[in-house]
Amino acid sequence: MDSSKYTLTLPKYIPNKGLSQDEQREKEFGSLESPEFLYVSEHEPNTPYLVEPLEEPSYFTILLTHLNFLILIIVGNFKDFFGTFFDKKQFEDVIEKDGYAPYYSRLESFYVRRMKRKIDDNFSIPTTGVPGRYITCYDRHSDDYNQTLKYTGSVTNCLNFASYNYLGFAQSVGICTDDALVTLRKYGTGAGAPRHQGGTTDKHAELEKLVAKFVGKDDSLIFSQGFSTNANLFDSFLDSECLVISDELNHSSIRTGLRISGVTIKRFPHNNMAKLEKIIRTSISQGLPRTHKPWKKIIVCVEGLYSMEGTMCPLPQLVDLRDKYGFYLFVDEAHSIGAMGPNGRGVCDYFNIDPSRIDILMGTFTKSFGAAGGYVAAEQHIIDRLRLDLTAPVYSESISPVIVSQILTSMKIIMGELNPGEGKERIQRIAFNSRYLRAGLKKLGFIAFGMDDSPVIPLLLYVPNKLPAVARALYKRGIAVVIVGYPATPIDSSRIRICVSAALTKSDLDKVLRELDFIGDKMYFKYARGKHNMEPFTDKPNATLEAFH
Amino acid sequence: MDTSNVSYASSIAAAVVDPERELSARITSLIDRIKTLPGGAILIRYIQSSYQDDPIRTVIEIFLMLFAVRYFFSKKTSPDSKEAVPLSEKEIDELCKQWKPRPLAEPVTEAELYKLKKIPVLAGAVDKKITISGENYLDYNRQFAPEKRYDVEGIECPEPPLEDVLNLASLDFLNLSHDPRLLEIAANIIKNHGVGACGPPGFFGNQDVHIRLEQRLAEWYGVDSAIVYGQDYCTPISILPTFLKRGDIAIVDAGCSLAIQKGLLLSRCQVVYFEHRNYEHLANTLEELQEELQDIKPLNRRVIVSEGLFANTGDFADVPKLVEIKKKYKFRLFLDESLSVGSIGPHGRGVADYYGVPASDIDILTGSLANSLASSGGFCVGEKPMIFYQRIASAAYCFSASLAPYSVRVANEVIDMLEQNEGKKDSPLGLLNKNSALLHGKFSKNRKISKYLDVVSESGSPVVILEFNKAIKNKLGFYQYYYNENNKTAQAHEKGMRSFEQSGTAAAAKPSSKKVSESKKSFERVDYYSDEAVAKMKSEASQKAIAESKKKSQADIHNLEEFLISKIVNKLMLEDKMLIGTSQRLLKMEVFRVRPVFKICLSSDLSTKEIDSVVEKLANQVAGVVDNIKCLEDVEKLNSVKPL
Numbered sequence A: 001m002d003s004s005k006y007t008l009t010l011p012k013y014i015p016n017k018g019l020s021q022d023e024q025r026e027k028e029f030g031s032l033e034s035p036e037f038l039y040v041s042e043h044e045p046n047t048p049y050l051v052e053p054l055e056e057p058s059y060f061t062i063l064l065t066h067l068n069f070l071i072l073i074i075v076g077n078f079k080d081f082f083g084t085f086f087d088k089k090q091f092e093d094v095i096e097k098d099g100y101a102p103y104y105s106r107l108e109s110f111y112v113r114r115m116k117r118k119i120d121d122n123f124s125i126p127t128t129g130v131p132g133r134y135i136t137c138y139d140r141h142s143d144d145y146n147q148t149l150k151y152t153g154s155v156t157n158c159l160n161f162a163s164y165n166y167l168g169f170a171q172s173v174g175i176c177t178d179d180a181l182v183t184l185r186k187y188g189t190g191a192g193a194p195r196h197q198g199g200t201t202d203k204h205a206e207l208e209k210l211v212a213k214f215v216g217k218d219d220s221l222i223f224s225q226g227f228s229t230n231a232n233l234f235d236s237f238l239d240s241e242c243l244v245i246s247d248e249l250n251h252s253s254i255r256t257g258l259r260i261s262g263v264t265i266k267r268f269p270h271n272n273m274a275k276l277e278k279i280i281r282t283s284i285s286q287g288l289p290r291t292h293k294p295w296k297k298i299i300v301c302v303e304g305l306y307s308m309e310g311t312m313c314p315l316p317q318l319v320d321l322r323d324k325y326g327f328y329l330f331v332d333e334a335h336s337i338g339a340m341g342p343n344g345r346g347v348c349d350y351f352n353i354d355p356s357r358i359d360i361l362m363g364t365f366t367k368s369f370g371a372a373g374g375y376v377a378a379e380q381h382i383i384d385r386l387r388l389d390l391t392a393p394v395y396s397e398s399i400s401p402v403i404v405s406q407i408l409t410s411m412k413i414i415m416g417e418l419n420p421g422e423g424k425e426r427i428q429r430i431a432f433n434s435r436y437l438r439a440g441l442k443k444l445g446f447i448a449f450g451m452d453d454s455p456v457i458p459l460l461l462y463v464p465n466k467l468p469a470v471a472r473a474l475y476k477r478g479i480a481v482v483i484v485g486y487p488a489t490p491i492d493s494s495r496i497r498i499c500v501s502a503a504l505t506k507s508d509l510d511k512v513l514r515e516l517d518f519i520g521d522k523m524y525f526k527y528a529r530g531k532h533n534m535e536p537f538t539d540k541p542n543a544t545l546e547a548f549h
Numbered sequence B: 001m002d003t004s005n006v007s008y009a010s011s012i013a014a015a016v017v018d019p020e021r022e023l024s025a026r027i028t029s030l031i032d033r034i035k036t037l038p039g040g041a042i043l044i045r046y047i048q049s050s051y052q053d054d055p056i057r058t059v060i061e062i063f064l065m066l067f068a069v070r071y072f073f074s075k076k077t078s079p080d081s082k083e084a085v086p087l088s089e090k091e092i093d094e095l096c097k098q099w100k101p102r103p104l105a106e107p108v109t110e111a112e113l114y115k116l117k118k119i120p121v122l123a124g125a126v127d128k129k130i131t132i133s134g135e136n137y138l139d140y141n142r143q144f145a146p147e148k149r150y151d152v153e154g155i156e157c158p159e160p161p162l163e164d165v166l167n168l169a170s171l172d173f174l175n176l177s178h179d180p181r182l183l184e185i186a187a188n189i190i191k192n193h194g195v196g197a198c199g200p201p202g203f204f205g206n207q208d209v210h211i212r213l214e215q216r217l218a219e220w221y222g223v224d225s226a227i228v229y230g231q232d233y234c235t236p237i238s239i240l241p242t243f244l245k246r247g248d249i250a251i252v253d254a255g256c257s258l259a260i261q262k263g264l265l266l267s268r269c270q271v272v273y274f275e276h277r278n279y280e281h282l283a284n285t286l287e288e289l290q291e292e293l294q295d296i297k298p299l300n301r302r303v304i305v306s307e308g309l310f311a312n313t314g315d316f317a318d319v320p321k322l323v324e325i326k327k328k329y330k331f332r333l334f335l336d337e338s339l340s341v342g343s344i345g346p347h348g349r350g351v352a353d354y355y356g357v358p359a360s361d362i363d364i365l366t367g368s369l370a371n372s373l374a375s376s377g378g379f380c381v382g383e384k385p386m387i388f389y390q391r392i393a394s395a396a397y398c399f400s401a402s403l404a405p406y407s408v409r410v411a412n413e414v415i416d417m418l419e420q421n422e423g424k425k426d427s428p429l430g431l432l433n434k435n436s437a438l439l440h441g442k443f444s445k446n447r448k449i450s451k452y453l454d455v456v457s458e459s460g461s462p463v464v465i466l467e468f469n470k471a472i473k474n475k476l477g478f479y480q481y482y483y484n485e486n487n488k489t490a491q492a493h494e495k496g497m498r499s500f501e502q503s504g505t506a507a508a509a510k511p512s513s514k515k516v517s518e519s520k521k522s523f524e525r526v527d528y529y530s531d532e533a534v535a536k537m538k539s540e541a542s543q544k545a546i547a548e549s550k551k552k553s554q555a556d557i558h559n560l561e562e563f564l565i566s567k568i569v570n571k572l573m574l575e576d577k578m579l580i581g582t583s584q585r586l587l588k589m590e591v592f593r594v595r596p597v598f599k600i601c602l603s604s605d606l607s608t609k610e611i612d613s614v615v616e617k618l619a620n621q622v623a624g625v626v627d628n629i630k631c632l633e634d635v636e637k638l639n640s641v642k643p644l
């Protein structure tokens, strides 16, 4: 390759050039290969939700992982220490400059500079076109260990196991797009004002009603960003005399929102109901610290589906606890809405639990609807109060009507009101794909966290040095996955995350299984010691794992 | 220590009768093994010799070791569990059964009801002329509707939509959201990229359009780099805590809007306020702080925080002055240009541009893409390391999906348009500035208006802001301003501002760090669950409630003033077909002083005739409503009308 042609600016590339409509459709959403490749995911009634024990790798792997980090930290600190004296140019961003403190200190940015930089070529990869079944990535190259990344001018079409596109609504052909285009012509490019100041159109009102109906609540509120929905929610109804008991793995947006509200926060270990109950009991009986006054409100915050773990909250136990102790329950359905349950209506649907047993249902439109934004749904009197007290409708932009239209159309498809049958197929395809791929990976000897039905599959690599190697190998083979390491995960469990989509076909899954099988052997990350020979389906002769023994 | 020559085998034999000997033998064999390690022999020799020479040292070391062991195995006690009252399981069960939480959300009171009903819902697009839906989920405007409507069978029917209303509430100042060129471009992107980005920037959500917009923004501002956020409101909320941590210091203009207040709250740095646009106060405050700041080693991060065009008051920050001060005292400058980007300055880059200050003099400059740029989202521009660090450490960027690609592309195109139209008098920007000057001029000259209202905003601001003047406020029993009585920071700020206003000297209001005497007060445990105590609490609470209900709080009066404003706004809409905005600020969230206002949002294509009629109609409506009211009770009576 001629590296002199590499550029720092993004080269021009037009996605889908020369593709026919059908080819484009197939690239964004693969056709179903056989009616057998469908499955209804549902929690078995009357069986308790098992919080699966996480599989442990061998001590050797753990030792190696820690050793890896140790070397990284020692060498990094050594280089930093001497670098700041002898190579000031390199380190000018972290040292004081003409009387100004650096934007970030050496210690604060240690992880970014010393660890993340090594995987930067697999991070923030620029893409173009629809993030559907395939995703088009710009190839990059670095001559200086990822200090600068240059564009080579070429692109790679990768099978997309990275985007949050659970139901495959990231499409540029189909009725969602048609509706979005009609709305664009009629409503313009933006809503132009905050919700309470003339930025609310009939589309917004319609979506709020539809969301409420979809999740089974009285009313809902919609916002232009999922993060902001959580970040600006809690300050309106919580104060320091209220208590929030939050799962330790809750998303950063929830933690931001709780911190803004100034509420007292206690954390419980991920999905550990016994610990949670203990905390609830001591909290209620002891009351506020010092004064021992009773807590005004106690709220338990959990997520429906955890995006880094692939686990779900044990909802049946949670609602039982709620009935027993009378606390309020908040569930963030960012990843589960649309993706879980026989009707795609999230955790309540999956566990077959009445939504009235959860007080606040929050979710985002980013993941399953191919759009953006978030919602909060609850009983009418709660929503009325929130509508007045939340800051976002007053101070922030309104969600754009085009995005509202995308959500409306996709939600109606899921509900079967539009294109009857299409929504069902999408829901059952993702259920099949998730179960099949996970069983395949387990059979191959990988350690994958999470539940069988979860479309998020974290594949554990443990040793941090394997992250870039595996990601590069997969990218070279045309497969896009997300890699996550410390600090997004605990220090000793670096992983790749596979997001399954309804847009993928069974051959796509077979391809990724085959490639991972090969890479896994080469790079030694088939850590599982137990035998996993469970077939994902008992009654689908064409969907067995015989091919991968 | 003469046991070193005892062999392993003999020690086994001896162990049967003498455990002590066995132990010493084991130790010996261990020592032997250590000796075989490289460097082991030296270590052992060192330890042996040092213990022989110094028995006291041995005692101390054993003591230290025991302490360490104790420390590691001791239960980690939190302050919580120290104070915990020991209770039996049965008692806990009992207490759990008795505990009743407050309702998750307080019900909306009758006095607040108008707020829900006044939210306008448009049937159709947000444009210059809008249709306001009569039938919607909130039955909005019913309260002020002239009469109920019934069909022939006597069934109540919904209001017909209100058509052809002039929109003076939209922040799309350049009226670009229906521009054919932009619609075409947005449609193309949707056909190529779909609608959503489907992932955070780090995880394949960073599309070509995002990279191009970031480059374009940096180029437009003449700085190193830029970053694009998914929402404008969350941008300062996320950026401020990224660069301000505990130990850092921020000096903040007391007129800043809520996004900045929330960002500072999250950052947990030391916050010092200066009076709104009083740069002498700022300089004095900095001078006072110098002594304290000098000894801080290593240097902490120091930032002056201000808005370019203040969203709450519509006046301009004196950016040249700010830059001069920040350079003198070596502070960084954070400037939020959300409202001013695209609407102010010869190039439309905001207030800094208006004063000719290069963007490179402003360290952290944020703005909104959702207002003049007819798109969605927010952005930040500045030096490379500053932007670089946000990409990994700023939560709203890192943990949230990227902005929708078509919005990104639209913003990019609007910047191109602004650049192409630079300097033209009849460009949207030129017309907007002309309209602003015109309307501000008309308002300040209008005798009828000045009898009731003061113009707060400055000429040039695309939002004209008006409030009741002193005379009217006094007559109706309103306060000159309101503050959040229930919030400690707001109280501290208010106290500081008052002492500053009284003395006229620079007494910076610092947020109160909890008084030591207060926190040390010892508490007797009250049995809140005994029937007696509950009854006592109840009666106390009810007495308090009665007393409270008689006394009107700041919040109540604030609500009434807002009500009066929204009543006028509603009449203006129903009778004169003009929708204007109001302040709607949430008193309970704000740290700074709040004043209810009318907001008239201009757009580039308002005609002179329309501007004239706005002034006249508003004057008439204000006069019509206010003249009929004599005191606070009258306003209250108006608001307590039961919804039809």
Ligand SMILES: Cc1ncc(COP(=O)(O)O)c(C=O)c1O
Pocket: A225, A226, A227, A228, A230, A251, A253, A303, A307, A332, A334, A335, A364, A365, A366, A372, A373, A374, B399, B400, B401
């Ligand atoms: C649990 C959870 N909540 C909220 C969000 C934020 O949503 P958005 O990307 O729409 O801002 C995410 C996204 O990653 C999430 O995982």
